[in-house]
Amino acid sequence: MKVMLISPPASSAVKEVLGTTGPPLGLAYLASIARLEGHDAVIVDSLAEGIDLRELKLRIRSFYPDMIGITATTSMIPDAYDVARVAKEVNPDITVLIGGPHVTFLPEETLNECKYIDIVVRGEGELIFRELLRKRDLREVRGITYRDGEIIKSNPAMPLVPNLDEIPIPAYDLLPMHLYRFGNLRFGTLITSRGCPFDCIFCSSSLQFGKKWRAHSKERVMEELRILHYEYGVGEVEFLDDTFTLDRKRAKEISREIVKEGLDISWTASSRVNTFDLETGREMKRAGAHTIYFGIESGSQKVLDLIGKGITIEQSISAVKNAKKAKLRALGSFIIGFPEETEEDIKKTIEFSKRVGVDLAQFTIATPYPGTRLWSIASKMGLLLTKDWRKYTTLDVVMKSFYLTERQIKRMLNWAYISFYLRPKMILIDLIRNRGFILRRAVPAALKFFLRKEGVKELRKEISKL
Numbered sequence: 001m002k003v004m005l006i007s008p009p010a011s012s013a014v015k016e017v018l019g020t021t022g023p024p025l026g027l028a029y030l031a032s033i034a035r036l037e038g039h040d041a042v043i044v045d046s047l048a049e050g051i052d053l054r055e056l057k058l059r060i061r062s063f064y065p066d067m068i069g070i071t072a073t074t075s076m077i078p079d080a081y082d083v084a085r086v087a088k089e090v091n092p093d094i095t096v097l098i099g100g101p102h103v104t105f106l107p108e109e110t111l112n113e114c115k116y117i118d119i120v121v122r123g124e125g126e127l128i129f130r131e132l133l134r135k136r137d138l139r140e141v142r143g144i145t146y147r148d149g150e151i152i153k154s155n156p157a158m159p160l161v162p163n164l165d166e167i168p169i170p171a172y173d174l175l176p177m178h179l180y181r182f183g184n185l186r187f188g189t190l191i192t193s194r195g196c197p198f199d200c201i202f203c204s205s206s207l208q209f210g211k212k213w214r215a216h217s218k219e220r221v222m223e224e225l226r227i228l229h230y231e232y233g234v235g236e237v238e239f240l241d242d243t244f245t246l247d248r249k250r251a252k253e254i255s256r257e258i259v260k261e262g263l264d265i266s267w268t269a270s271s272r273v274n275t276f277d278l279e280t281g282r283e284m285k286r287a288g289a290h291t292i293y294f295g296i297e298s299g300s301q302k303v304l305d306l307i308g309k310g311i312t313i314e315q316s317i318s319a320v321k322n323a324k325k326a327k328l329r330a331l332g333s334f335i336i337g338f339p340e341e342t343e344e345d346i347k348k349t350i351e352f353s354k355r356v357g358v359d360l361a362q363f364t365i366a367t368p369y370p371g372t373r374l375w376s377i378a379s380k381m382g383l384l385l386t387k388d389w390r391k392y393t394t395l396d397v398v399m400k401s402f403y404l405t406e407r408q409i410k411r412m413l414n415w416a417y418i419s420f421y422l423r424p425k426m427i428l429i430d431l432i433r434n435r436g437f438i439l440r441r442a443v444p445a446a447l448k449f450f451l452r453k454e455g456v457k458e459l460r461k462e463i464s465k466l
Contacts, residue, residue: 001039001066001067002039002064003040003041003133004042004044004060005027005031005068006056006071006083007024007043007045007071008076008083009047009051009052009056010046010072022180022189023175024043024045024071026125027045028043028174028175029126029168029170030129031170031174032170033130034129034133037130037133043171045175045179048176049176049179053082053083056083057086060086060090066094067094068084068087068095070098071099072098072100072103074101074369074370077103077389078389080114081113081116084096096118096119097118097120098110098117098120099122101204101369104120104204105204105370105375107122107154108154111145119146119147121143122145122157122158123157123208124158124194124209127158127159127161128141128142139153141155142156142157142159143155160194162214163214164214164215164220165216165217172227172231172232185235186233186236187235187236187238188232188236189238189240190228190237190240192215192239192244193216193241193242193243193244194214194241195211197211199310199373200309200310201308201372201373202335202366202368202372204371208371213243213246215247218253221257222257226261229265235264236266237265237266237268241270243270243272245271245280248275248276252283255289256283258287259286267290268289268291268293269284269292270294270295271294271319273296273316273319276294277322278326281322281323284326285326290329291328291331291359291360292323293333294319294320294323294330294358295309296353297309297333299334302345306341307338308373313352316332320356320358321357324357330358331360332360332362333361333362334349334350334363335365335366336350336413336416337366338374338401339377339381339399339400340402340403341401342403343403343404346409347412350363350415353420361416363416363417363420364413365394367392368383368384378399378400383399384399384400385397385398385400386398396410
C-alpha cells in the first residue's frame with residue numbers, strides 16, 4: 001500500500017513566537033512500521049513546511065495513497081477534520097485514520113463529528129498500526145474504534161509495548177529535518193521513555209501511555225542521538241520524556257554516554273522538582289544540557305494539593321537552587337485558572353514565579369483536555385464553557401471558575417508574562433545571555449497576542465502597574 005502520514009496545517013503560538021516547530025515524531029515511528037511491513041510511506045509536516053490545505057490536497061492527489069494517517073492535538077482537531085475531508089474528495093475510497101490523545105479519549109465523538117474519518121487509533125499507536133496494515137478484518141484489530149456501516153464499534157484495547165527498544169527508530173529521513181532549526185542551529189527531538197506513575201489532574205499522559213514507566217536502553221538512546229547528530233547535523237536536542245529524570249541513575253548514565261561518545265550537542269529535558277538533585281544536574285551539564293524544565297505549576301500549596309501534583313513549594317525552591325548550582329537554566333511551568341483557585345492563589349503563583357529563581361517562565365491557563373481528571377470534573381459539574389476545540393490552546397479560558405470571570409483569568413495571564421519578563425533584572429539577563437531574543441521575538445509576539453485579545457487601553461493599564 002501507499003501510506004501518507006499527515007500533521008495538519010494549523011496555527012501555532014510556538015511557531016509564531018520562536019519561528020520554528022518540532023518534528024512530529026509519532027508519525028515518524030508509524031512510517032518506520034509501515035516500511036518494515038513492506039509499504040511505501042511518506043510524511044507531510046504541514047506546519048513545518050508552511051503548506052495550506054489547498055497545497056496539501058495537491059500532494060494527496062499526486063501521491064494518491066491508499067491510507068492516510070492524521071495526528072492532531074485537541075486544538076488541531078478541526079484542522080484534522082479538514083484534512084480528512086479533502087482526502088475523501090481526492091479519493092472516496094481512501095482509508096482515513098486518526099490518532100493522538102484527543103481522539104483516544106473521545107473516539108465515538110470524533111467519528112460523529114467527522115464523517116470522513118474511518119478509524120480512530122486509541123492510545124499508543126505502533127502495534128495498532130501494524131495490525132491495521134496486516135489484517136483486512138477490522139474486528140481483529142485491537143485498539144481501534146471504527147465504522148461498521150452506520151454503527152460505531154470499539155474493539156478491546158491494545159496492550160502497551162513492553163520493551164520500547166522493539167519499536168523501530170523513527171523515519172527521520174521522511175521528515176523535513178532541514179526545517180527544524182533556531183537560526184543556523186539544527187535541532188531534533190527524542191523520546192527515551194513513556195508512561196507516568198503520577199496523577200496530575202490536568203494531564204492525560206498516564207492514561208495515554210500507561211502508569212508504568214517504560215524506557216529505551218541507553219544503547220538505543222545513543223543510537224538515535226548519533227543518527228540525529230552525524231546524519232542530520234543536529235546540534236540541539238530536546239528530550240520529550242514527561243520526566244527524563246524519573247530514574248536518576250539512568251539519566252546520569254545517558255549523560256555519561258554522551259560525554260564518552262564526544263557528541264557535540266546541547267540539550268534540554270524535563271523533570272519533576274522531586275526527581276532532580278544536584279549530582280544529576282551536574283552530570284547533565286557536563287553532557288551538554290543547558291536547560292531543565294520543571295513543572296512547578298503553582299505558588300499555592302493548597303492548589304498543588306488540589307491538582308494532585310504531589311510536590312511541595314519547598315521542593316520547587318530546592319530543585320531550582322540545585323539547577324543553578326549545576327549551572328543549568330531553569331524553566332518553570334505555571335498554570336492558573338483552576339476552578340477552585342482564587343485571585344489570591346493566582347497572585348501567589350505569579351509572585352512565586354519571580355521568587356523561586358527560574359530563568360524562564362511559561363504561564364498557561366488550566367485547560368480540561370479530554371481524558372484528564374480535570375475534564376471529567378468539568379464535565380460532571382457543568383464547568384465547560386465551549387467545545388470549540390480550537391480554543392483548547394491553554395491561552396484561552398474554556399472552563400468556568402468558582403471565583404473569577406473569564407476576563408479576570410485572561411488579564412492575570414497577561415500580567416504574569418508582563419510582570420515576569422519586563423522586570424529590569426530579566427531584561428538585563430536577556431540582553432547578556434540571549435542577545436535580547438526575548439525582547440526581540442517573544443515579547444513582541446506576546447504583546448501582539450494581547451492587543452488582539454484586549455486592546456491598547458488594557459495593555460497600557462497592565463504596563464502602568466510595573
